[in-house]
Amino acid sequence: MHELSIALSIVDMVEEESERLGGSTIAAVHLKLGALSGVVKEALLSSYDLACEHTILAGSVLVIEDVPIVVHCPRCDARRPVRSTQCFCCAECGAPSADVLEGRELLVTALEIRS
Amino acid sequence: MSAEPRLVEVRRNVLKQNDLAARALRERFHAAGLFVTSVVSSPGSGKTALFERTLTRLRARHRVAALVGDLATDNDAARLARSQAPVRQITTGTLCHLEAAMVERALEGWDLDTLDFLFIENVGNLVCPSSYDLGEDLRLVLISVTEGEDKPLKYPTIFNTADVAVVTKIDLAEAVEFDAAALARNIHAVRPGMPIFQVSSKTGAGIDEYLAFLKGHRSPSDGPRQSPEKSKWTPA
Numbered sequence: 001m002h003e004l005s006i007a008l009s010i011v012d013m014v015e016e017e018s019e020r021l022g023g024s025t026i027a028a029v030h031l032k033l034g035a036l037s038g039v040v041k042e043a044l045l046s047s048y049d050l051a052c053e054h055t056i057l058a059g060s061v062l063v064i065e066d067v068p069i070v071v072h073c074p075r076c077d078a079r080r081p082v083r084s085t086q087c088f089c090c091a092e093c094g095a096p097s098a099d100v101l102e103g104r105e106l107l108v109t110a111l112e113i114r115s
Numbered sequence: 116m117s118a119e120p121r122l123v124e125v126r127r128n129v130l131k132q133n134d135l136a137a138r139a140l141r142e143r144f145h146a147a148g149l150f151v152t153s154v155v156s157s158p159g160s161g162k163t164a165l166f167e168r169t170l171t172r173l174r175a176r177h178r179v180a181a182l183v184g185d186l187a188t189d190n191d192a193a194r195l196a197r198s199q200a201p202v203r204q205i206t207t208g209t210l211c212h213l214e215a216a217m218v219e220r221a222l223e224g225w226d227l228d229t230l231d232f233l234f235i236e237n238v239g240n241l242v243c244p245s246s247y248d249l250g251e252d253l254r255l256v257l258i259s260v261t262e263g264e265d266k267p268l269k270y271p272t273i274f275n276t277a278d279v280a281v282v283t284k285i286d287l288a289e290a291v292e293f294d295a296a297a298l299a300r301n302i303h304a305v306r307p308g309m310p311i312f313q314v315s316s317k318t319g320a321g322i323d324e325y326l327a328f329l330k331g332h333r334s335p336s337d338g339p340r341q342s343p344e345k346s347k348w349t350p351a
Contacts (some may be wrong), residue, residue, distance in 0.1 A: 002211055005210070009129050021123055031129075038245035073147055079314065086271060087304050088304065088306065088307055096308070098275075106246070107129065108125055109125065112120035
């Protein structure tokens with residue numbers, strides 16, 4: 001359970017960005033969350049509210065966009081989704097691949113700021 | 116009533132601070148010619164026993180040191196100190212994983228130029244350590260024969276972020292009807308091509324092959340090190 005420390009990192013970063021952008025309160029934080037990030041969405045959402053208390057993020061919403069795993073398929077020589085997190089093989093042709101291109105994201109992509 | 120919020124695009128990695136600290140560590144390790152291996156597993160998979168074997172065996176010819184992470188106690192450091200190698204305990208308190216900054220602090224006062232191998236034992240946990248880069252060259256995931264062959268399917272993220280799997284307590288394989296082929300199949304389902312070793316820290320079985328692998332990844336000169344992904348080497 002490390003989602004609280006992840007949530008606190010988000011709060012720190014957003015406070016810093018907000019100061020730079022001249023905002024006073026934050027309405028929402030948009031986050032890309034990869035299926036391989038090692039972070040559990042539900043746990044992050046509940047930790048987020050706790051981490052935001054008494055900060056400029058209090059009452060804000062964490063908008064999470066799930067990022068599925070994409071690998072480079074050696075047989076198709078193309079970007080392909082995997083069959084599942086339990087089967088790292090090309091969803092189209094079935095070739096195994098450990099060459100992960102997407103799915104490790106833990107990325108704040110946008111803020112909704114009130115000045 | 117305040118105005119409608121404006122949407123501002125930012126692109127910031129949440130773990131940027133850890134990633135920067137890990138990158139700085141990796142640069143220091145490479146500059147010092149130090150090969151760093153981190154180890155993750157469930158509690159009780161035999162990390163410390165494998166470290167005892169590893170440190171004792173490597174010490175004959177190499178300069179080795181270890182950092183061991185736990186929530187509390189310095190029992191593991193005390194146990195490993197018997198190998199005569201320099202060992203430091205990182206006590207994380209309530210934190211369930213190591214972060215790069217903790218490794219950096221734990222290394223204070225050590226002259227990395229005088230070391231060939233550093234081993235970092237993460238907190239026993241198959242979930243949280245997967246998110247944190249520690250600047251290591253190689254990440255080993257340990258799984259003991261008593262844990263169930265489907266563990267890689269239950270914890271795909273940690274297996275996927277590891278470079279090598281080491282199956283421990285192989286001396287108990289028969290007693291627990293361990294199915295090596297099923298485990299290998301499951302490991303390769305979540306991490307195609309990952310090298311797998313089978314060892315017993317108790318009897319020493321398989322330790323030679325595992326150590327040869329580690330030594331093979333540490334370049335003998337100061338030249339660039341072989342990364343596991345690019346290695347042509349595959350275990351028998």
